[in-house]
Amino acid sequence: MAQIKINNLSHSYQKNKQILKDLSLDIHDGELLSILGPSGCGKTTMLRLISGLLPMQEGSIIVAGGDISKVPVYKRNFGMVFQSYALFPHMTIFQNVAFGLKRKKLSKSEIFEKTLSILKTTGLLDLKDRMPNELSGGQQQRVSLARALAINPDVLLLDEPLSNLDAKLRIEMREEISRLQKKMKMTTIFVTHDQEECFAISDRVAVMNHGKIEQLDTPQNIFRHPKTKFVAAFVGYENFVPKQWAKEHNWRYNDIISGSQLTIRPEKIELGSNENILNGKVLVKNFLGNNYQYIVETELGRMKVDTQQENYEINDDIGLSFSEKSLIELEDGD
């Protein structure tokens, strides 16, 4: 159990390819913090630096008050779950889970008991004598999680652990992660590119872009009040409106936020009401299951609209309306 302080972390792979730029982040004791971002944003690099698998170049990482920057991987006592599960293919499930305990030079009976206990907690007891290649993807990831937790790590690191699983298993597994994390009160860093899975289980979310953290907040705040255009686009705000245009329509803004853009979610826009704000032409109509999505060409560019209404067709002239309250002010990113 530990608090993590990441100070001024920078990292480059080649001379001009900087992956992380002066990144600082505090992770509270027992918290599940997600790092959310597209591929190439530096989130995996950051996790590998924390784990020690990648040697640090600049900055420092303090875990539970101690600087671990120069501590080798095998002495850090971290748990890590990989995207590819990374189970030892030549060992049984029991041996996989016991592997970390054996490295700790515990007595045989202690290893045996601790392994059995974690297998029980993760519901893997029946599979203990199987080999990894005899298990399904979901079971393998469960073993990978059990193996990481068995050594009672100070920090649990999860590197896109759900992305190789199908939709149903993904939900099951993320709930399992959340349950075990809360039960063991383990400080956990969860790296993902999927906003839904990270919102569901995280205490806080750090949205990363180009090696920097764009916003660090609770899932609710990030969803309701994205700070920058990048964060907004990443959590499903599809439409962007210039603030100048809103001012011309006599909408009052306090100008607390200095940015020039406003954003609105597709489901907050209505089609064909009496008080049209924007006129446009339907370009695309898609059936999404719960609703229809229209892409409408307007004077503000293409707007996406999610609605239950299905009586519009391509090339129909159409009026769009939305309320002042649905617009969210954004800061200008870089």
Next chain:
Amino acid sequence: MKKRAVLFLLPGLLLIFILLIYPVIRMFIPTFTGGQTIFSNYQSFFSSENNVQIIFRTLFIAVMTTLVTLGLGLPTAYWISRLSGRWRKIISIIVLFPILTNAVVRNFAWIMILGKNGVINNFLMKMHIISSPLTLLYTNLAIIIGAVYLFLPIMITSLVSSYTQLNSEIEEAAEVLGSRPIVVFFKIIIPQISVGIFTGSILVFVGALTAYTTPQLLGGNKNMVLATLLQQQSITLGDWTSASVIAIVLTVIAFITMIALNWVSKVIDRRNSHEIKN
């Protein structure tokens, strides 16, 4: 359609029968005839102390060659497998280069290096480390050196192909779980490449067991092995029955080794045994 497919196979099958199966049978039969019992020829072969010594020397050289190529090959192949694509190709070609030269030329090079007035003895004498030349040539050591040089590329190639199939996240997982690099190597990497170790060892062992040119040129007449003995019996003495006995002894040793190594590799890597059970 099926009948026609058999027709296509016929020429090949015929060749295999005429050129492989028939001669092997013809070689087999005489070794069991001509004596008082069917094993007379074998009894007389094994009763010669000299022959038994040659068997043990052959086995010793083959085992040592396999162990040394394995010891040199494991780290080298690991290093090659971790290189980027272009460098891996360049180094692989350099590794394979000795195979492209003629065996006689290669062995004469070793004669120049190991001989009484060879490179090594000259150097040691000039440095005043030794006062009289060492006997390096025409020893078991010389044969092993030559055989290692000959078979190392084969071992490395077979290990590299195993190494490159490894998922590096598995090694990283072991490191995070508290394993030093040396533990990762022996507990995680070695078991996963046991198929490559098995293949490489079989190829090198059988190759060293049956090699003729290298022991002939570097071992001389004092240090005979089964292959050179076979040549002496058949070509020099014209005793084809004895030569056939030697050939069969060689074949049996190769077979037993293959089965034993296969068993060992399955014990190391339980994946294979499990697959068979299911």
